[in-house]
Amino acid sequence: MLSNLFKWTASSSTRSMSTTVQAVIKPYPFSKTAIIHSEPYVPPPAPLVQGKGLMPYLQKNLTTPEKQTMLRELFGRHSTKRIYPGSIVGVMLEHAPFTFTGVVLAIRRRGIDTSMVLRNVIQRTGVEMQLFVNSPHVKNIKVIQKPPKGRMKRAKLYYLRYSPEKMGALAGSKKGTIV
Amino acid sequence: MLRLWALKHKTSLISKCLHNSSSLTAPTTATSSALTSANAPLPTKWTPESIRTGLIARKRGMTVLWNDQGARVPVTVLQLENCQVTANIVTIRQDKSEYHAVQVAASDKPLKRTTRQMQGHFRKAKVNPKRILKEFSITPDAHVPVGTTFSAIHFVPGQYVDVIAKSIGKGFQGGMKRWNFKGLRASHGVSISHRSAGATGAHQDPGRIWPGKKMAARMGGQRITTQNLAVVRVDSSLNLIYLRGAVPGVDDAQVMVRDAKKLTAVGCHNQAKGLYEKVLPKGVDDLPFPAGTLEMAKTLPSIVEAPAYRRSPFVPQE
Numbered sequence: 001m002l003s004n005l006f007k008w009t010a011s012s013s014t015r016s017m018s019t020t021v022q023a024v025i026k027p028y029p030f031s032k033t034a035i036i037h038s039e040p041y042v043p044p045p046a047p048l049v050q051g052k053g054l055m056p057y058l059q060k061n062l063t064t065p066e067k068q069t070m071l072r073e074l075f076g077r078h079s080t081k082r083i084y085p086g087s088i089v090g091v092m093l094e095h096a097p098f099t100f101t102g103v104v105l106a107i108r109r110r111g112i113d114t115s116m117v118l119r120n121v122i123q124r125t126g127v128e129m130q131l132f133v134n135s136p137h138v139k140n141i142k143v144i145q146k147p148p149k150g151r152m153k154r155a156k157l158y159y160l161r162y163s164p165e166k167m168g169a170l171a172g173s174k175k176g177t178i179v
Numbered sequence: 180m181l182r183l184w185a186l187k188h189k190t191s192l193i194s195k196c197l198h199n200s201s202s203l204t205a206p207t208t209a210t211s212s213a214l215t216s217a218n219a220p221l222p223t224k225w226t227p228e229s230i231r232t233g234l235i236a237r238k239r240g241m242t243v244l245w246n247d248q249g250a251r252v253p254v255t256v257l258q259l260e261n262c263q264v265t266a267n268i269v270t271i272r273q274d275k276s277e278y279h280a281v282q283v284a285a286s287d288k289p290l291k292r293t294t295r296q297m298q299g300h301f302r303k304a305k306v307n308p309k310r311i312l313k314e315f316s317i318t319p320d321a322h323v324p325v326g327t328t329f330s331a332i333h334f335v336p337g338q339y340v341d342v343i344a345k346s347i348g349k350g351f352q353g354g355m356k357r358w359n360f361k362g363l364r365a366s367h368g369v370s371i372s373h374r375s376a377g378a379t380g381a382h383q384d385p386g387r388i389w390p391g392k393k394m395a396a397r398m399g400g401q402r403i404t405t406q407n408l409a410v411v412r413v414d415s416s417l418n419l420i421y422l423r424g425a426v427p428g429v430d431d432a433q434v435m436v437r438d439a440k441k442l443t444a445v446g447c448h449n450q451a452k453g454l455y456e457k458v459l460p461k462g463v464d465d466l467p468f469p470a471g472t473l474e475m476a477k478t479l480p481s482i483v484e485a486p487a488y489r490r491s492p493f494v495p496q497e
């Protein structure tokens with residue numbers, strides 16, 4: 001056990017030394033306040049440099065793995081856990097209002113630019129929020145209630161803006177918030 | 180506005196920092212034989228009066244980035260495809276003023292599909308044959324050696340650029356789409372001409388249609404300049420430039436990118452006025468001069484991004 005610990009610390013120290021050598025940031029003299037991202041570990045393959053398959057590669061690499069799983073599971077067309085329009089969804093945000101629950105009126109699928117519109121009535125005022133899934137402010141998304149009978153008969157439920165009775169019927173008695 | 184033709188009196192710079200490689204037979208140069216290649220070292224520091232060369236890139240598409248404050252920025256991705264210098268052009272006009280330019284070529288092309296004339300031109304510059312060849316006019320101190328390969332590091336995140344490209348062709352279009360005409364009413368007796376232009380002139384005076392009358396014709400497919408697009412991110416490993424906003428043209432089209440003319444002119448005037456803080460945009464301290472090359476990119480970080488130079492819109496104001 002002790003020998004394992006000793007081995008672990010020795011390898012970690014050498015590993016940390018190698019990472020410090022790799023993590024040397026080259027100076028950028030043209031802008032003092034520019035953000036310098038970490039260098040890619042491997043140079044990109046030649047077809048990408050020629051432009052073949054560049055945009056799908058960027059769609060994958062400009063997002064974090066957590067966001068990619070969120071996009072794939074909640075907004076992928078063939079996912080079992082996908083969000084349907086008409087479901088009630090709660091999100092946790094990093095800026096005010098920090099949590100927002102609402103009915104999904106519309107889902108706009110654009111790869112990493114995917115967004116959804118949530119509608120709720122707060123203190124007798126209808127409030128809608130368009131939330132971009134890939135935004136760093138969106139911490140997590142949770143489905144609170146699925147739509148009645150599995151799915152609505154429309155992809156975009158903008159008619160709910162003018163019929164509060166249908167909104168109420170959708171919400172039912174369940175006024176859940178995510179905890 | 181900073182005008183390049185106003186360099187009539189700056190003849191002293193020519194003999195010092197010019198390396199003219201375009202030959203006597205090149206049709207663009209008038210009296211290039213008088214100028215010899217210079218052995219003097221090139222000035223390598225950007226000044227507010229200098230105008231750098233631009234690059235030729237390919238528009239790859241649009242995507243979206245979220246900046247450090249979490250704000251969404253729609254971006255266009257441009258990629259440099261082996262963009263190299265093929266010639267330095269100096270022309271003396273009849274009124275003794277000089278025209279200086281850098282000829283840039285991009286996108287390699289198979290040798291057998293290049294004409295003999297162009298093969299000779301590229302052989303002289305010692306570069307692969309290319310699909311597109313364009314000139315960028317510069318000040319005399321911004322010449323770049325022939326054969327230099329450019330990198331995306333030429334642009335600094337935070338600066339502004341102009342993009343020139345051929346817009347998407349719309350075909351033959353009517354007045355409503357082409358000129359924003361209002362058309363006619365949908366009902367109340369209008370017969371068959373709901374989208375027509377209506378009247379095209381007066382009566383017996385002038386008794387004709389003025390030249391230049393806005394009418395239906397082919398729309399789009401023209402050279403368009405979009406000014407003052409901010410450079411959001413630069414990636415020299417894939418030679419990508421991310422610009423905030425939209426760029427004319429279809430995906431994979433060739434576009435010319437250069438420093439924003441109007442903003443650099445304003446910066447030059449601010450320098451003359453003594454407002455040294457307003458010469459370059461916020462956050463930009465210097466620009467690679469005369470150009471950002473592949474060799475320079477190896478010494479600099481690969482992926483550089485500009486932060487949002489404003490207060491966060493997500494933090495409520497007091």
